[in-house]
Amino acid sequence: MEQLYKKRWIGYLVFGLSVFLLFCLCFESYIKPPVLVSWLGRWHPLILHFPIVLLAVAVFTSFTQKKVAALLLITATLTALITAISGFLLGLDESQKGDLLFWHQWLGAGVALFAALWYWLETLNYGQHIGTKTLQIILIFLVAITGHYGGSITHGENFLDMPKDKSYAKIPDNPLIYEHIVDRILEQNCVSCHNPNKQKGELVVTSLKDLIKGGENGSSIHAGNPDKSVLLNRLYLPKEDKEHMPPEGKKQLSTTEIEIIKEWISLGASDTLRLNDLKTNQPLAKLVTKMMSPNQLEKWSVLPIVQDSTIQRLESDYVTIRRVFGNTNALSINMYTPPTYNPDLILRLNAIRNNIIELDLSGLPIEAKEIEFVASCTNLESLEIDKTAITDHDIKALNTLTKLKSLKVSETEIGDKSTAVLSNFKNLKNLFIYETNISQNGIDQLQGNNPELRIISGISEELRAAFIQTDSIKKEQ
Numbered sequence: 001m002e003q004l005y006k007k008r009w010i011g012y013l014v015f016g017l018s019v020f021l022l023f024c025l026c027f028e029s030y031i032k033p034p035v036l037v038s039w040l041g042r043w044h045p046l047i048l049h050f051p052i053v054l055l056a057v058a059v060f061t062s063f064t065q066k067k068v069a070a071l072l073l074i075t076a077t078l079t080a081l082i083t084a085i086s087g088f089l090l091g092l093d094e095s096q097k098g099d100l101l102f103w104h105q106w107l108g109a110g111v112a113l114f115a116a117l118w119y120w121l122e123t124l125n126y127g128q129h130i131g132t133k134t135l136q137i138i139l140i141f142l143v144a145i146t147g148h149y150g151g152s153i154t155h156g157e158n159f160l161d162m163p164k165d166k167s168y169a170k171i172p173d174n175p176l177i178y179e180h181i182v183d184r185i186l187e188q189n190c191v192s193c194h195n196p197n198k199q200k201g202e203l204v205v206t207s208l209k210d211l212i213k214g215g216e217n218g219s220s221i222h223a224g225n226p227d228k229s230v231l232l233n234r235l236y237l238p239k240e241d242k243e244h245m246p247p248e249g250k251k252q253l254s255t256t257e258i259e260i261i262k263e264w265i266s267l268g269a270s271d272t273l274r275l276n277d278l279k280t281n282q283p284l285a286k287l288v289t290k291m292m293s294p295n296q297l298e299k300w301s302v303l304p305i306v307q308d309s310t311i312q313r314l315e316s317d318y319v320t321i322r323r324v325f326g327n328t329n330a331l332s333i334n335m336y337t338p339p340t341y342n343p344d345l346i347l348r349l350n351a352i353r354n355n356i357i358e359l360d361l362s363g364l365p366i367e368a369k370e371i372e373f374v375a376s377c378t379n380l381e382s383l384e385i386d387k388t389a390i391t392d393h394d395i396k397a398l399n400t401l402t403k404l405k406s407l408k409v410s411e412t413e414i415g416d417k418s419t420a421v422l423s424n425f426k427n428l429k430n431l432f433i434y435e436t437n438i439s440q441n442g443i444d445q446l447q448g449n450n451p452e453l454r455i456i457s458g459i460s461e462e463l464r465a466a467f468i469q470t471d472s473i474k475k476e477q
């Protein structure tokens with residue numbers, strides 16, 4: 001076996017590869033390899049595991065059993081050289097090299113060259129020399145540091161930090177929209193390929209300045225104009241499209257996350273905008289609030305499964321059904337008055353009643369039957385039955401809706417008789433009762449029973465105009 005150390009051609013091979021590696025690194029900017037050669041670089045992430053293990057085993061045997069088996073050291077050295085060269089080829093793909101990649105490359109080359117040196121010393125029978133031993137120890141450290149830099153390039157610089165709780169529940173009460181929401185979405189989905197050390201498409205997404213600066217094709221966001229924002233367009237592209245981001249196979253953004261980025265851009269992509277600067281009925285405020293509620297997704301994970309085909313079947317020109325988040329089974333339903341109304345429009349949703357979390361029946365001519373149906377949707381969290389003919393009697397029927405957080409019964413005939421029932425909704429946070437017959441006395445009573453409740457009883461002209469506008473836009477869709 002040890003005869004292998006005497007094989008001339010192995011010595012030449014190790015020497016040749018070492019020189020080639022050094023040549024590559026020194027004349028990098030002049031090298032434009034053909035496609036096939038570049039392709040060899042793609043093997044780097046696979047082969048790199050061999051020299052790591054082999055070198056570790058070789059050093060270990062050298063310290064425990066004196067003589068290192070020739071075959072072990074030779075394969076360790078050759079795979080180290082090949083790994084370094086393939087890594088170099090892979091690095092040529094990067095148009096811009098960050099510090100991490102620079103150090104990873106030179107340290108990796110160091111590992112390969114030190115291994116070659118060790119091999120050479122071993123052939124000269126200097127294996128047990130104190131110099132060789134020192135070299136072996138340095139080699140192990142080099143392997144560790146190179147591996148760490150390599151990992152940082154692919155997984156992000158802080159990948160060895162203890163995992164942080166990334167749930168949105170930890171967002172401050174009045175978050176900065178950019179820093180606490182948008183940046184976090186990008187951090188979780190884009191940073192692995194668009195950071196200062198790995199700038200795919202020359203784009204870095206770690207600061208607002210970099211987003212505006214953009215990538216190869218210029219600015220990635222266009223403040224105030226979502227349609228012109230390359231970044232957003234990429235998110236909206238169909239998943240199969242090769243320009244879709246994040247690329248197919250990577251974790252995708254939920255529709256809520258995409259909408260948040262869109263609304264933030266249309267409001268000017270500011271980094272000082274906070275949640276409380278927004279009116280509660282602005283889409284961005286609604287989206288962010290929705291996303292922040294703790295364990296929302298977990299809570300909804302127990303809902304019955306709804307197929308996309310079921311949703312499609314139940315939808316019509318007057319009924320839109322959306323999933324509240326990415327692919328949860330929690331549904332949000334909007335209805336618009338058709339020219340000829342038939343209660344079936346609502347009653348046919350019976351099959352998915354347990355999935356309905358948000359229901360908007362504003363302005364529909366609903367009657368007792370429909371109210372009965374609404375009362376059976378016991379998972380409802382948001383209900384809009386404003387501008388309908390509901391009565392105090394109907395409100396009483398809704399006492400099954402214990403999860404209700406928001407109720408809009410404004411512009412109806414209900415009066416003080418309803419306050420007792422309304423006080424019973426323990427989870428209610430927002431109650432819209434302007435233009436009803438509820439007296440100031442009734443309002444005081446409601447507030448007294450539930451000090452946390454936000455009662456919207458009067459409405460400014462400006463806000464009303466906004467409501468009317470959003471309503472009519474909805475109807476045109």
Ligand code: HEC
Nearest residue numbers: 189190193200201203215216217218220230231243245246
């Ligand atoms: C797995 C790696 C990867 C991930 C994750 C990724 N991208 Fe990319 N991205 C690329 C590559 C590669 C390119 C360059 C090729 C191209 O233009 O399609 C690119 C290009 C882009 C560009 C075009 C830049 C320009 O000016 O040409 C934008 C914008 C972009 N990505 C946005 C995003 C966003 C936003 C996310 C997260 C939601 C994301 N990317 C996640 C790999 C990735």
